[in-house]
Amino acid sequence: MTGSLIRIKEIINNLNPSEKKIAQYILDNPKEISDLSIKKLSMKSGSSQSAVVRLCKILGYKGYKEFRIMIAKDTVNFNRDNENRYTDVEPKDDLAIIMKNISYNNKKSIDNTMEVLSEEAVEKAVEAITKADRIDFYGIGASQIIAMDAFQKFTRINKNVRATPDTHLQVEFASNLKKGDVAVAISYSGETTDTFESIQIAKEAGATTVSITKFGNNSISSICDINLFVLSPEITFRSGAMSSRIAQLNVIDILFTAVASNMFDDVKEALENTRMAAMSKRIK
Template sequence: MAIHDNILIKIRDMKDSLTPVEKMVAEYVLANTEEIPHLSIKNLAQFSKTSDASVLRFCKTMGYSGYRGFIVSISASLGYMEEDQKDPYTDIQPGDDLPVIIANIFRNNIKSIEDTISVINWNEIARAIKVLRESTRIVFFGIGASGLVCIDAEQKFSRINKMCHAYTDGHSQLTAATLLGKGDVAFLVSNSGDTAEILDALEIARKNGATTIALTKYNKSELADLSNIVLNISTPEITMRSGAMGSRIAMLSVIDVLFAGVASAEYQKVQKFLSKTHNILAGKRRK
């Protein structure tokens, strides 16, 4: 699988959190991708019924210093978009045959992981690994499906002797956040970035001096805006539970990357812990 940075996926995921005028630019770009590389900033402003300044603001919101860099990225992404259209996200439909369900779920999960590679910031991953390595303890916060991601993270980091714990209900999260301090990491998981309980925990953790890491979809959100480090995933635009499944798989993949990054960097130190935990678990298996 080729690793590429696809600006069209970023626009798709960010679209609903843009300002109304920026959203007009985004919708025109997504509906007319083939012609965008041939348009001047004035043309795009005219066709999207906005202004030159609005188009430029949109480019800056998407991470570009100017219009030219944005157009170059659009051109590079067009080939990848053709592949995406051959294999789009597919929602669960009533009465689907089992082979169709199997194919669609696996395809959605694969696409969620591939699209996440396009939106995740590698520098933020590196910063997160450094912070997790240096932390006194790690506390994972998540509600519902995000809580399952936290439990997985706790299980992994515990194996290399990191002091960590996952909290998956609102009351215990408030207590845990209150006890955090400098040197601790609050790792907050929320697909939307707007989960009330997670934002409450974030506010308390920030006040107490803990470093905050957010794992959330590529979007503008309060969680992303207020966290020290932001790790983004890509989520499909479909309505049924298959969407949540895809985001969960992408989040679990990011957790795997963080765990592998920490374990690899500290391999001499953690090898004995991995061996000990492997051996004790292997000893419990029935012959």
């Protein structure tokens, strides 16, 4: 699923009962939606027109008309059983199958993320990071790997950046931020307690706050100034958790490259310095 359909799939369990009825009807009958008025959709799904409007807003659309157009685009080449399905890894799978499935899931995660990643939100994040005196990246567990990747990248262009796996240090860092600084919270679920605490303290300190979480309502995105959403549905064998990491790394790459491009005249010397320093560590 891509675009509107995968957005629905991602948030369906967080909807209220009336919205969930509509969402499930759309997922079960995606090709019908382009021919249904809001009244007919509400009747067929056993819900109300106001619930349809709410669902459209939750999904990020101005109204039902825009939503219906996007659903129609999504279903042009829609094949629920094959092309649009994340593939799980099964016990004792052949190595060739594992290689194919994991690679497919990773690529699909990036493609799906590009359907929900707002260019406007990315632009705001890039502008804030470009101007920032200090940038913090917060993440725990697998998300800490993403934070350290961001730390490594932005260090290359001599930005004043911090990332640490120590949650006590994270809140200490956050408490000393100020207006003009940027704090980035990385958590696929958007519900990681330590990361939420750090970003909340950063916000209270006056920093611009950015989230990198899954699409939909969650605790971390709800308090951040700028939300960068990724999409990678988790599946039984945790391949989803692996591909969500790839999607988050891709977002970091986008931010880094855009900031470096904005500041190229200022950072080209730093890029060359770090390139030469890294070359000195090579055997040959």
